[in-house]
Amino acid sequence: MVQVVCQDVEKRAVKMMEELYRMKQDEDHCDFIVQVGNDIYPAHKNMLSAGSDYFRAMLKHDTKESREGRIVFKDVDSDCMKNCIDFIYSSKVEIPDGKNIELLHVAIILQLEDVKHAISDILAESITVDNYFSTRNIADIYGLVDVALRCRMFLQENIMEIANQAGFGSVEKGDVSSSLKAANRKLLEEEKLELSLKWIETCEKKKEYLHEFLELIECDGISPAFLQKLLETYPVIRNDSNLYKLITGHLPESSAELIKRKKLIVIFDDEENSILSLNPITEKITKFHNAKITEEDRFSVISYQRYIYILCDNQSVHRLDIGRKNAKWQRMEDMICDHGGLPRSVLFCGSIFLIGGSEELVTNDVERFDPSVNRWFPLRNSPTAICNASLVSLNDSVYCIGGETRDGFQISSFYRFTPSSSEWIILESMRYPVSGCGAVAIDQKIFVTGGWRGDDTINNVECYDVTSAQWTSLSSMNFEHGRNAAYHIGNWIFVLDTFVVERDVIEKYDLVNKIWCSIKMEEDQSFSSYGSAIVKI
Structure with a gap:
């Protein structure tokens, strides 16, 4: 007996697989139909049984599909079914664009472990913060242990x-x-x-x-x-x-x-050349600190930790240690840019941010002051040159609200600046143009109070929901407030005018009952405010 041995078994196997694939494509000797909707894919029972445990179990018994030579699939992707059948013949699989999960679904039905593992590897290598939860859910649904571990x-x-x-x-x-x-x-x-x-x-x-x-x-x-x-x-x-x-x-x-310290609103009283405080509980104004107001003519006020900072018209910066009774003003590094007489500032992640100008100075300069190193750092300019905008910080961003342009008109623009990426994004505009308004963030909402519209002061209040990205109007304040500051303490929003003469009314908004109340100052408690800030003692 003569024994003939093939010298290249692997090459012959590849050739046979290629020939069988050609026979499938030409529908040559096909004896089985795989149908998905109106799409029909002819195949060979022997190949399907050899390549898929699912088909092997079906076709080795006297099942309806085995007798009729046809199986109809529902709720699967037709392209993915075709690709899985092609894989049985060629050991190669193509993943249709954006259909890796649909292909995974078909592969699991047909018990094609190689395809399942290939897609699992792709999912495991493609996990991002944005798709983390969807990838984890897919791993749970289909029992992808390796993907679940990588998640x-x-x-x-x-x-x-x-x-x-x-x-x-x-x-x-x-x-x-x-x-x-x-x-x-x-x-x-x-x-x-x-x-x-x-x-x-x-x-x-x-x-x-x-x-x-x-x-x-x-x-x-x-x-x-x-x-x-x-x-x-x-x-x-x-x-x-x-x-x-x-x-x-x-x-x-x-x-x-x-941390049990109470919050107070400090007020710089120009008339008395002193620093006062408003107790939000007793609603009384008393002397807060012995230090006299700085000799600078115009400035804005902001606080951080145990210090009050004033940002002056001549770009100088001073701070006062409110924890020391006899403390004096300390000169800090000057601002890099000119932001006008009442620089618009906001505290974010331990730094003081300045955006745009104030009063009649219009600019798009942006800078940041780091108190820990006493240094100013220039940042990416705002998209529009503005003045008298209002600033508030929330989550990972600083929001810039309203203001005025070079032509002197108020605007309703609303921007979000993300310091970590230096990215400016234009958000949905407010319902009305405004400048010099108060602004405060509470939970995921930004409340905007009063301000100037044209030559008139207003009492309007708007609220921006960060989650829904929508503005709504709230009940108006009892009084009109031009340039003002808003503070959140407890269940209240307090609104104080800034840079006004002899203001004897402060308003507060009840966040629970959604009503405005007026705090009428006693005759000897009226004040001429240069600015205000919130502190904890």
Whole structure:
């Protein structure tokens, strides 16, 4: 007997696969039909059985499909079915644009493990912050263990960014705990606490886990100022005395005591050349500090931590340590640019930001002051040269509201500036043009009060919802307020005129009952305000 041996088995196998694929394409000797909707794909039973456990189980028995030589699929993508059948013949698969999940679905039905693993690898390598939750859901639905593991690793590495996504509340408690443990060297203790609060506030029942999270955080590393910010930012703490006590109970005694400081509104009274304070509870104005107002003629006021800063017409900057009774004004580094007599400023992430000009000076200059190093840094200019715009910070951005252009007209423009990327974005304009208005951010809303429209002061109030990106009008104030400042304390918004003479009325808005109330100053308490700021004592 003569035995013939093929010298290149692999080459012959490839040739046979190519020939079988050609036979399928030419419908040569095909004995089975795969149908999806109106699309028909001829094939060979033997090839389908050899390449797919699904078809093998179907065709080895006396099933309806085996007898009729046809199977009809519903709720699958036709192109993906064709590609999977082609894979059985060629060991190659093409993924239609944007249809990797549809192809995965068909591959799992046909039990094509190689295709399933190939798509799993693609998903695992393509995880981003934006698609994290959709990828994780796909891994759960289709049992993709490797993808689920990569999602868990990605979560630990990018937990702070993912916490800002809408689906963060769906993250399992164990994954949050694991991320806190795994991030011991990457996250600051303050970030860990804020991360925990973001997750807890998504569901009332999650409050019970805060104690467990706090055990994973070195609370000695959390500053009182940061904790105070969290208390003001997250209603879940502000409205729950038990959570408040739980958090403060993990702080050093001195820090826990410090965050109980009350808020006051300090007022620079030009007439008396003194610094006054308004107590929001008693609604009384009293002398706040012994220091006299600086000799500079015109300035705006802002506070940060234990200091009050004044930003002057001649670009000089001064600060006062309000924690020291006999403190004197300290000269800081001058501003880089001229922002007019009443520079428009806002505090964001421990820095003071200035945008545009004030009074009659129109400019698009933007700069940032870092108090920790006493330095100003130039930033990307605003899209439009403006003056007398109002500024407020919220989340990761600074918002620029209204103002005036070079022709002297008020505008309704509304911009968002993200310092981390130096990106300016134009948002939906306000309903009316305005300049010199007050602005304050509360939760995910920005309240805009009064201001100037043309030559008239107004009492209008608008509110911008950051989540829905829409403006709405609220009930008007009882009085008209031109250039003014708005402050959030407790359940109230306080509105004070800025740079006015003999103002004897302050207004406050009840956020719960949505009504405006007037605080009438006693005859000996009227003041001529150069500016104001909010401080904690």
